[in-house]
Amino acid sequence: MDIYASALSPALDIGTGCYLLLLTVLSIVGNLLVLVMAFKRSSRMKPPELLSVNLALTDLGAAVTMYPLAIASAWNHHWVGGDVACVYYGLAGFFFGVASIMNLTVLAIVRFVVSLNLQSPKEKIGWRKVKLLCVWTWLYALVWALFPILGWGRYGPEPFGLSCSLAWGQMKHEGFSFVISMFSFNLAMPAVIIVSCYFGIAIKLYVTYKKSMNHSNRIPNIVKLHRRLLVIAVLISMGFIGCWAPYSLVSMWSIFHDSSTIPPEVSLLPCMFAKSSTVYNPMIYYFFSQSFKSEVKQLPWLCLGANPCHVPNSVNDNSIYVVRADLKPKVATRPTLQEITELKTESL
Numbered sequence: 433m434d435i436y437a438s439a440l441s442p443a444l445d446i447g448t449g450c451y452l453l454l455l456t457v458l459s460i461v462g463n464l465l466v467l468v469m470a471f472k473r474s475s476r477m478k479p480p481e482l483l484s485v486n487l488a489l490t491d492l493g494a495a496v497t498m499y500p501l502a503i504a505s506a507w508n509h510h511w512v513g514g515d516v517a518c519v520y521y522g523l524a525g526f527f528f529g530v531a532s533i534m535n536l537t538v539l540a541i542v543r544f545v546v547s548l549n550l551q552s553p554k555e556k557i558g559w560r561k562v563k564l565l566c567v568w569t570w571l572y573a574l575v576w577a578l579f580p581i582l583g584w585g586r587y588g589p590e591p592f593g594l595s596c597s598l599a600w601g602q603m604k605h606e607g608f609s610f611v612i613s614m615f616s617f618n619l620a621m622p623a624v625i626i627v628s629c630y631f632g633i634a635i636k637l638y639v640t641y642k643k644s645m646n647h648s649n650r651i652p653n654i655v656k657l658h659r660r661l662l663v664i665a666v667l668i669s670m671g672f673i674g675c676w677a678p679y680s681l682v683s684m685w686s687i688f689h690d691s692s693t694i695p696p697e698v699s700l701l702p703c704m705f706a707k708s709s710t711v712y713n714p715m716i717y718y719f720f721s722q723s724f725k726s727e728v729k730q731l732p733w734l735c736l737g738a739n740p741c742h743v744p745n746s747v748n749d750n751s752i753y754v755v756r757a758d759l760k761p762k763v764a765t766r767p768t769l770q771e772i773t774e775l776k777t778e779s780l
Contacts, residue, residue, distance in 0.1 A: 436511035436518070438593045439696035448594060449506030451704060452499050455711055459495035462714025463488040469727050479562040480546065483539045486566045487668075490535060491710035494528040499707070505594045518596035522587030523577050525597055529676070530618050531573035532709070536669050537622040538565050540629035543665060547633045547658065576618065585610035592696040595703055600686035611687055619680060626669045633662055660720070667716050675709035678702035 438445050466488040470477065501521055505512045513520075542557055542565070580587050580598065585607045588599025603611055637659055679702040682694065717724045 434510075435589050436514065436593060438506075438509045438511075440592055440594070440700065442509060444697070444700075445506045445509050445594065448700065448704065449503045452503045452506065452707065455708055456495050456499040456503070459491055459499075459710040462711060463492040463495070465728055466714050466717065467492070468731075469724060472727070479557050479559045480539075480542050482559075482562045482566060483535060483542060486569065487532065487535045487539070487713065490528050490532045491713060494525070494532075494707075495710050498524050498528075502595055502707075511589060511593060511596070518589055519581070519587045521596040522598060523581065526580075526587075527573050527577035529573075530576050531569050532672060533618060533622045533676075534569045534572055535566075536672060537625050538569060539665065540626045540669065543661070544629040544632055547636045576614070579610065580607075585614070590703060591692075591694065591699045592703075594700075597703075598683070600683045604687055608687070611684075615680070615684070619676075623673055626673075630662060630666050630669070633658070637662065664716060664720050667720065668713050671712040671716065672709050675712070676706050679706040 440448070467485065470481065470485045470488075498521060501512060501517065511518065542562075545557065579585050586599040586602055587596060588602060589596050591601075598611075598614075599607075600611070682699060682702045685694065718728065719725075
């Protein structure tokens with residue numbers, strides 16, 4: 433029996449390949465836009481923004497290094513590359529998946545730390561700390577991805593034959609400790625941390641808003657900004673966890689039951705749904721961040737009309753990445769005699 437032969441119908445193979453091609457295009461274009469926008473405003477970036485850039489890199493990396501191989505296999509009705517390509521694909525998928533979930537976890541923790549004092553003029557998270565956190569997410573993911581290569585766990589083909597991942601059905605005994613550890617440290621624990629951090633931020637924003645009701649409206653504006661950022665962050669986290677949850681459930685079923693009882697068409701759906709996680713983040717940024725949408729529309733290839741595109745530059749319409757805004761109010765000062773003279777001269 434050829435374990436790399438497609439278990440799907442030829443028509444479904446072609447449809448799967450077209451679906452993956454669409455995901456590849458959307459993911460590459462969307463995440464490249466995020467990176468371009470970050471590069472354009474690099475001189476104004478805050479340290480925590482690097483985590484959002486890092487997240488875009490993980491999604492882009494998955495789309496570029498994995499999806500083309502899966503597309504070719506789907507249209508070939510057979511996995512392309514044999515055992516070596518299968519191990520490579522499974523390692524890449526596990527690597528980028530763990531890097532993404534850990535990046536989301538670190539981002540949630542950073543947002544929570546910053547939200548502890550919204551009025552603090554001092555940056556709580558510096559560039560050095562953020563760079564170390566980004567490097568840590570990649571190294572952490574790499575270590576977990578290498579475990580099956582070193583003998584703890586195993587990579588293998590998916591039941592439908594057009595993709596490779598962790599060989600869930602083969603790890604019922606020899607790799608059971610790996611499966612439990614993997615789900616505990618790379619799904620359950622990050623999910624708990626993310627939910628706890630964003631719940632804590634929501635409570636903090638609510639308390640800050642209540643305390644500011646009888647004071648200046650300067651703080652409520654900041655609360656609105658952080659509330660919008662909170663919504664974006666929660667949607668991103670929910671999107672990733674939601675995309676991978678069905679696949680995780682099917683994988684766990686394969687561990688405790690006979691995986692052959694799951695039809696190939698049924699096992700295909702959670703896998704394809706999980707791959708769509710690389711597409712959602714840029715869409716969330718575009719639809720829920722006014723500044724990101726404006727900056728995208730400012731790009732030369734989108735501004736070919738007579739009227740030039742304009743990007744608002746205000747504190748209340750900050751970028752998708754910002755987790756702290758400058759809270760120092762501008763102090764009104766009297767114009768000097770020289771300034772008055774210059775104004776009068778200009779008016780003449």
